[in-house]
Amino acid sequence: MKLLHNQYLHLAVRLLLGGLFLYAGLPKITDTMGFASSIYNYKLFSSLVIGLTVAFIPWVEVLAGLALVLGVKVRSASLIISLLLVVFVSLAAISAIRGLDIDCGCFSGVERKANWLAIFEDIGLLGCSVFIFCFDRGGISPMALINKISSPSKTEAVS
Amino acid sequence: MTDIPDIVANPILKSPRNQTRTVFSWTIIIKDCLWIVGLAILLGGVLNYTLLFDGIDGKLIAAIQQKQLTDLRQKAEQLYPGSCFINLISSKKLYDDKLALFLDARTAPEYQSAHIYGAMSLPIRTLVQGDIQLDKVLPDKGALLITYCDGGECDTGLELAKELSERGYNNIFVLGEGYPGWEAAGYPIEKAGIKQ
Numbered sequence: 001m002k003l004l005h006n007q008y009l010h011l012a013v014r015l016l017l018g019g020l021f022l023y024a025g026l027p028k029i030t031d032t033m034g035f036a037s038s039i040y041n042y043k044l045f046s047s048l049v050i051g052l053t054v055a056f057i058p059w060v061e062v063l064a065g066l067a068l069v070l071g072v073k074v075r076s077a078s079l080i081i082s083l084l085l086v087v088f089v090s091l092a093a094i095s096a097i098r099g100l101d102i103d104c105g106c107f108s109g110v111e112r113k114a115n116w117l118a119i120f121e122d123i124g125l126l127g128c129s130v131f132i133f134c135f136d137r138g139g140i141s142p143m144a145l146i147n148k149i150s151s152p153s154k155t156e157a158v159s
Numbered sequence: 160m161t162d163i164p165d166i167v168a169n170p171i172l173k174s175p176r177n178q179t180r181t182v183f184s185w186t187i188i189i190k191d192c193l194w195i196v197g198l199a200i201l202l203g204g205v206l207n208y209t210l211l212f213d214g215i216d217g218k219l220i221a222a223i224q225q226k227q228l229t230d231l232r233q234k235a236e237q238l239y240p241g242s243c244f245i246n247l248i249s250s251k252k253l254y255d256d257k258l259a260l261f262l263d264a265r266t267a268p269e270y271q272s273a274h275i276y277g278a279m280s281l282p283i284r285t286l287v288q289g290d291i292q293l294d295k296v297l298p299d300k301g302a303l304l305i306t307y308c309d310g311g312e313c314d315t316g317l318e319l320a321k322e323l324s325e326r327g328y329n330n331i332f333v334l335g336e337g338y339p340g341w342e343a344a345g346y347p348i349e350k351a352g353i354k355q
Contacts (some may be wrong), residue, residue, distance in 0.1 A: 032210055033226050040223045041311050043339075050223070051214015055207035059199035067195065077192035099268070103312065 009135040012046070017128050018068030022080060025061030027108030028054075038105025042095060044116075060084065071141020078132040085126040092119045227311050228335045234314060235333070240319035246334035247344050250305055254346070259303040263338070264319035275307065275338060276347035276354055283319045293326060303330045310337025 003009060028035040039045060045053070060080060067077035074079045092104055095114040104114035112118055204211065213219040235242040245253075253259035253276075261278035263270045270280040285291055297304070304323065308316035320331045334341070342348050348355050 016256055029206075032207060033223065036219065036223050037227055037230075037312065040220065040227075040259070047217045047219040048214045051211050051219050053213050055214075056199055056203040059203040060196060063195050063199050065215075073191040073195065076188050076195060079188060080195060101313075 004135050006037065007139040010132065011140045012129060013128050014068045014071065014074065014132055014136060017081065017125060017132065018065045019059065021061045021065030022069065024107050025058045025065060028058035031108050034108055036104060038103055041102040071143045074136050075133055078129045080131040082126060082133065085122050085129060089119055089122045092122065231314060231335050232318065235317050239317055241324065242317060242320055244335050245305060247336055247340055250334050251346055253303065253327050259305045262304055262306045262319060264306050264308045264315040273338065273348060273350040275341050276349045282350060283315045283322065286322060300327050301330055304328060304330045305334050307334040307337045310339040313337060
C-alpha cells in the first residue's frame with residue numbers, strides 16, 4: 001500500500017503515460033491525412049466522424065499528455081486519457097473480432113496492428129491512467145517546483 | 160443563495176501535519192476536463208478547418224482513398240517494380256468484355272462473405288504455402304489477370320501479382336481500389352452467394 005502513495009512512482013508513471021500520449025499525438029497533428037487513413041481503415045466511420053476525429057483527438061491527446069508531464073490538472077488529464085483508452089480498446093476489440101488486419105493508427109510511422117496484443121497493452125496503459133487518477137496529486141512535477149520557488153511559504157497542490 | 164460546499168470552494172486543504180492534501184471534487188475535475196477538451200477543439204478547429212469542411216461535405220473519404228492509392232503505388236515501386244495498376248473504369252470494361260480473370264487475394268472467409276462476381280479466390284498465403292496447384296487453376300500463363308484485395312492500405316493484391324509474375328505469368332494488373340472500390344462503384348458483386 002505504501003508503494004501506491006510513492007511520489008516517485010507517481011512521477012514515473014505520469015511521465016511514461018504523458019510522454020507516450022505526446023509521442024502519439026504530435027505526429028498525428030502534422031500528418032492529418034495519414035491519421036485519417038488509419039481511421040478510415042476501421043470501416044466504421046462516416047466522412048464527418050473521420051473529420052472530427054482527425055481534427056480534435058490528436059490535440060486532446062497532446063494537451064492531456066502535456067498536462068500529465070507538467071503535473072497540471074493531473075486528475076482531469078488522466079480521466080481524459082482513460083476515456084480515450086477505453087475507446088481505443090473498444091475499437092481494437094471490434095477490429096480483432098471482425099478479423100481486420102489493419103494498423104491501429106496509434107502512432108504515426110510506427111506499425112502497430114489493431115489486434116489482441118494492442119488491446120492488452122492499452123488495458124495496461126488504462127491501468128496506469130486509473131492509478132494516476134486515484135493516487136497521484138502532482139506532488140513532484142515541474143509545476144509544483146515552480147510553485148514552490150515562487151512562494152516558498154505556501155505549499156500548493158494541483159488538482 | 161445556496162452555500163458552496165467547502166470541498167468545491169476550496170479543493171486544497173492542509174492536514175494537521177501541514178502537508179498538502181487535495182480533496183476530491185468531481186465538479187473541478189469535469190471543469191478542468193472541459194478546459195482541456197475546449198482548448199483542443201479550438202486549436203484543432205483553427206488548424207484543420209479545411210479538413211473539417213471536407214468531412215462535412217463528404218469529400219474526405221475520396222481524398223483518403225486517393226492518398227491510399229498513391230501510397231500503394233509508391234509501395235509497389237519498392238515491392239514489385241514492374242507492377243501495373245489498372246483503374247476501376249478500365250477493369251470494368253475488361254470485365255464486361257470477359258477479357259480478364261479477376262483474382263481475389265484475400266482470405267477464403269473474406270472471399271466467401273463478398274467478392275467481385277465471377278472472381279476466383281486465390282489467397283496469397285495459401286498460394287505461398289503451396290496448397291494450390293497453380294498449373295491446374297491457371298493453366299494459361301498469358302491470360303489477362305487482375306488481382307485485388309481490400310483496397311486502402313491492403314497490399315496482398317500487389318503481393319499476389321508479384322508472386323504470379325515470379326511464376327511466369329506475364330499479363331497481370333493490380334486493382335488498387337480493391338473490392339471496396341468495386342462495390343462502391345456499383346459494379347457486380349456476390350454477397351453470401353447472391354449476385355447483386
